[in-house]
Amino acid sequence: xxxxxxxxxxxxxxxxxxxxxxxxxxxxxxxxxxxxxxxxxxxxxxxxxxxxxxxxxxxxxxxxxxxxxxxxxxxxxxxxxxxxxxxxxxxxxxxxxxxxxxxxxxxxxxxxxxxxxxxxxxxxxxxxxxxxxxxxxxxxxxxxxxxxxxxxxxxxxxxxxxxxxxxxxxxxxxxxxxxxxxxxxxxxxxxxxxxxxxxxxxxxxxxxxxxxxxxxxxxxxxxxxxxxxxxxxxxxxxxxxxxxxxxxxxxxxxxxxxxxxxxxxxxxxxxxxxxxxxxxxxxxxxxxxxxxxxxxxxxxxxxxxxxxxxxxxxxxxxxxxxxxxxxxxxxxxxxxxxxxxxxxxxxxxxxxxxxxxxxxxxxxxxxxxxxxxxxxxxxxxxxxxxxxxxxxxxxxxxxxxxxxxxxxxxxxxxxxxxxxxxxxxxxxxxxxx
Numbered sequence: 001x002x003x004x005x006x007x008x009x010x011x012x013x014x015x016x017x018x019x020x021x022x023x024x025x026x027x028x029x030x031x032x033x034x035x036x037x038x039x040x041x042x043x044x045x046x047x048x049x050x051x052x053x054x055x056x057x058x059x060x061x062x063x064x065x066x067x068x069x070x071x072x073x074x075x076x077x078x079x080x081x082x083x084x085x086x087x088x089x090x091x092x093x094x095x096x097x098x099x100x101x102x103x104x105x106x107x108x109x110x111x112x113x114x115x116x117x118x119x120x121x122x123x124x125x126x127x128x129x130x131x132x133x134x135x136x137x138x139x140x141x142x143x144x145x146x147x148x149x150x151x152x153x154x155x156x157x158x159x160x161x162x163x164x165x166x167x168x169x170x171x172x173x174x175x176x177x178x179x180x181x182x183x184x185x186x187x188x189x190x191x192x193x194x195x196x197x198x199x200x201x202x203x204x205x206x207x208x209x210x211x212x213x214x215x216x217x218x219x220x221x222x223x224x225x226x227x228x229x230x231x232x233x234x235x236x237x238x239x240x241x242x243x244x245x246x247x248x249x250x251x252x253x254x255x256x257x258x259x260x261x262x263x264x265x266x267x268x269x270x271x272x273x274x275x276x277x278x279x280x281x282x283x284x285x286x287x288x289x290x291x292x293x294x295x296x297x298x299x300x301x302x303x304x305x306x307x308x309x310x311x312x313x314x315x316x317x318x319x320x321x322x323x324x325x326x327x328x329x330x331x332x333x334x335x336x337x338x339x340x341x342x343x344x345x346x347x348x349x350x351x352x353x354x355x356x357x358x359x360x361x362x363x364x365x366x367x368x369x370x371x372x373x374x375x376x377x378x379x380x381x382x383x384x385x386x387x388x389x390x391x392x393x394x395x396x397x398x399x400x401x402x403x404x405x406x407x408x409x410x411x412x413x414x415x416x417x418x419x420x421x422x423x424x425x426x427x428x429x430x431x432x433x
Contacts, residue, residue: 012096035059038179042182044185045205051153051183078151085106108132108278109278149178155184229318233315234262244294244311246332248298255299311333323360
């Protein structure tokens, strides 16, 4: 199958050709015709499967077919993180380069006024994080009454981050008659409830087995004492000659300390997490992509928002407390069928987490020691270093202190502000109509 066979107009095909895409991925081949036909869609697709193009291309076509640009948004794309919003915005611009449609991106961590100015000039497509969008709506700097197409990208992550109440508020601001597209890497009970309340007779596309890791990713693990993880990571980066490695930690403070340790070991490194300003996060990501930074250390807030072409190596410096987050982390590599490797450094107290991940994946992850870094024979649980004291909070929970900033849930009367751990959360159905 080729993109020519999907019913896309010539100016979109020109844009696709300029991106040097070959054949459409399975999610693109299945989703694009359904969206072009005007159906609601529930799509299960892991990161790296080409899902952004699967909804952006037909969305652009549907708006372009309806006539000239309008002043108020006709399509609204909601994302859980700033990085993902920026990357979706980039794709909208790239695919719509030959169209006259206008787009804007709004998220927290940056000033409001430039976004207000952009909105006042008129937009057809608005890409936003929930908190900042509600800030604009509250100030009446955006009018959502003309929205015809709603996209919830990485909806499961938005629920994990506690955005359910924000989503409900946004649904009350947009017309009831609209096309709804829901994309999720996993199909939890909460996602099913959200879909039941949001979608009308949806078409269902599921291109990957539930909660499975990318098939192209080679997974392995090294046992190591907790206090020796930093030294082992630096040793591996030097020994393996990794020029680009994405490293995941549980905590923001831990990410900062690890990046500092790697720099002391002669490895260019930067940390990216929710406490960093948007400019610092953007700069770190750009330097990582262009090779100026060798190791990017990230918390789970970035696990779904980073799109790095041909990323060869991911390292779980600490295993996530929620097994599904492991899938999202390693999904940063092996994207769109490319090869990649994911390595986990496993201390004794993380053995149960590793078993939970293996149960989810229904496969064993090889656990092999590294010479000179074998774990202590005693096998006792080591005390956590100072920078790990806050790791008791589940890794899927949002960091504190950033409500309403664009990548954190809002709080206030009647708003929970945070989701409960997944095995305890029971979100009520969303009645978007």
